[in-house]
Amino acid sequence: MNPMPASEAMVFSPAVPEIFLACAAMALLMIGVFRRSDESRTLSTLSVATLAIAFVLVVIFGREPARAFEGLFIVDQFAVFMKALVLIGSASAIVLAVRFNANEGLDRFEYPVIVVLATLGMMMMISANDFIALYLGLELQSLSLYVLAAFRRDSVRSTEAGLKYFVLGALSSGLLLYGASLIYGFAGSTGFDALARVLAAGAPESTWIGVVFGLVFVSAGLAFKVSAVPFHMWTPDVYEGAPTPVTAFFAVAPKVAAVALFLRVLTGPFGPLVADWQQVIVVISVGSMLIGAFAAIVQTNIKRLMAYSSIGHVGYAFVGLAAGTEAGVRGVLIYMAIYLFMNLGTFACILCMRQNGRMVEDIEDLAGLSKTHPMVAAAMGTFMFSMAGIPPLAGFFGKVYVFLPAIEAGLVTLAVIGVLTSVVSCFYYLRIVKIMYFDEVVEPFDRPIGREVGAILWATGLVILLFIVYPAPILAPATTAAASLFGG
Numbered sequence: 001m002n003p004m005p006a007s008e009a010m011v012f013s014p015a016v017p018e019i020f021l022a023c024a025a026m027a028l029l030m031i032g033v034f035r036r037s038d039e040s041r042t043l044s045t046l047s048v049a050t051l052a053i054a055f056v057l058v059v060i061f062g063r064e065p066a067r068a069f070e071g072l073f074i075v076d077q078f079a080v081f082m083k084a085l086v087l088i089g090s091a092s093a094i095v096l097a098v099r100f101n102a103n104e105g106l107d108r109f110e111y112p113v114i115v116v117l118a119t120l121g122m123m124m125m126i127s128a129n130d131f132i133a134l135y136l137g138l139e140l141q142s143l144s145l146y147v148l149a150a151f152r153r154d155s156v157r158s159t160e161a162g163l164k165y166f167v168l169g170a171l172s173s174g175l176l177l178y179g180a181s182l183i184y185g186f187a188g189s190t191g192f193d194a195l196a197r198v199l200a201a202g203a204p205e206s207t208w209i210g211v212v213f214g215l216v217f218v219s220a221g222l223a224f225k226v227s228a229v230p231f232h233m234w235t236p237d238v239y240e241g242a243p244t245p246v247t248a249f250f251a252v253a254p255k256v257a258a259v260a261l262f263l264r265v266l267t268g269p270f271g272p273l274v275a276d277w278q279q280v281i282v283v284i285s286v287g288s289m290l291i292g293a294f295a296a297i298v299q300t301n302i303k304r305l306m307a308y309s310s311i312g313h314v315g316y317a318f319v320g321l322a323a324g325t326e327a328g329v330r331g332v333l334i335y336m337a338i339y340l341f342m343n344l345g346t347f348a349c350i351l352c353m354r355q356n357g358r359m360v361e362d363i364e365d366l367a368g369l370s371k372t373h374p375m376v377a378a379a380m381g382t383f384m385f386s387m388a389g390i391p392p393l394a395g396f397f398g399k400v401y402v403f404l405p406a407i408e409a410g411l412v413t414l415a416v417i418g419v420l421t422s423v424v425s426c427f428y429y430l431r432i433v434k435i436m437y438f439d440e441v442v443e444p445f446d447r448p449i450g451r452e453v454g455a456i457l458w459a460t461g462l463v464i465l466l467f468i469v470y471p472a473p474i475l476a477p478a479t480t481a482a483a484s485l486f487g488g
Contacts, residue, residue: 032109161241176221186210229287288315345460368441
């Protein structure tokens with residue numbers, strides 16, 4: 001028996017960022033327990049610093065491809081890129097929650113600690129190279145998110161959101177596990193590398209069919225995590241019921257991690273089955289784009305509107321995945337990076353919707369915002385135009401990068417549906433702009449908006465506006481990440 005190469009041996013260096021996060025989360029939990037106060041600002045600051053250090057470690061230890069834990073854990077440029085997005089999203093969610101939690105009586109130290117633990121699960125998901133490792137990371141993330149959804153314990157809506165998310169999440173985990181067990185039974189392995197070898201070598205027809213059936217169940221379980229149609233039913237209720245910073249967190253970091261998992265699973269071990277899973281992804285993409293475009297039109301609550309918007313954006317991202325090519329994956333990575341900044345900025349604006357010390361969520365409450373808070377209105381307008389895909393903002397280029405590979409792969413109809421649903425979605429995005437700039441003020445929002453929210457608004461707004469001028473910080477890493485996923 002040949003000795004295992006050094007890169008495959010059980011070494012811990014590729015997992016240093018995850019090990020650091022796990023230890024830091026335990027330390028933060030102990031600090032919170034032994035402090036005799038529920039004031040969480042210190043814990044929030046330490047948690048953001050922890051995520052910033054993890055970001056640096058991800059970059060340092062991700063320079064060369066490596067494996068750890070007998071090949072269950074993989075680090076490559078794809079993992080580095082997606083982990084960086086997740087860490088940015090998680091840190092921003094903690095920053096956005098500081099003022100909100102203090103005002104709403106949710107100033108408890110557990111919040112930033114749970115976000116750090118959820119982030120640890122997401123990073124494990126992104127680096128998973130085996131179904132067992134995948135499931136461990138997925139459940140660590142999911143259990144943390146269930147708690148966050150019901151974080152406002154005295155609210156019926158928040159408790160209902162957490163319960164719905166938990167029940168449906170357990171169902172999706174069951175589907176994923178059943179699919180993984182089918183794949184193991186027919187292919188004889190749960191490791192992604194071994195599965196790729198079995199399928200590339202030309203497995204018998206019975207094995208091939210069994211693996212396809214298993215892949216359908218795995219895809220269903222993962223589709224729930226990205227709130228893709230037809231597994232989207234939890235999204236509007238959970239987005240509306242959860243505290244607004246938690247909703248902002250749900251909309252960015254977990255979605256990026258789940259999309260990364262989709263990309264690694266489908267293009268890696270199941271790359272030889274592209275003709276089979278491509279049909280499933282096309283159906284999911286079309287359904288998500290249609291539901292996201294048409295169901296959002298009738299929404300009056302801005303958080304529910306953002307829920308349907310996120311469903312639609314997953315559909316657009318899957319247009320690139322359906323292409324099954326390196327260019328398509330590159331487009332998905334660029335799209336998810338831009339999506340992250342658009343959503344963070346939008347939810348920062350939503351957190352400004354406070355009247356007489358209480359949060360309001362109706363779209364009509366934005367009436368006349370340009371007269372009372374011109375900078376917030378300008379930022380919100382920028383994000384709405386970008387989400388609608390109007391040039392020259394970043395959202396337009398995100399859609400271009402996913403539609404073009406689909407056309408090159410012969411999926412012209414899918415790309416056309418994407419363009420048409422983008423046009424439909426313009427209605428509810430531009431309606432918000434119309435309400436802010438042309439309707440009369442009913443009741444102005446409270447001032448000030450807070451330094452934390454203002455910083456997120458400026459940072460995300462500049463990314464969206466300046467992408468056309470200097471896209472390299474997103475394009476170059478995305479290109480490298482896509483190449484590494486395809487063995488480049």
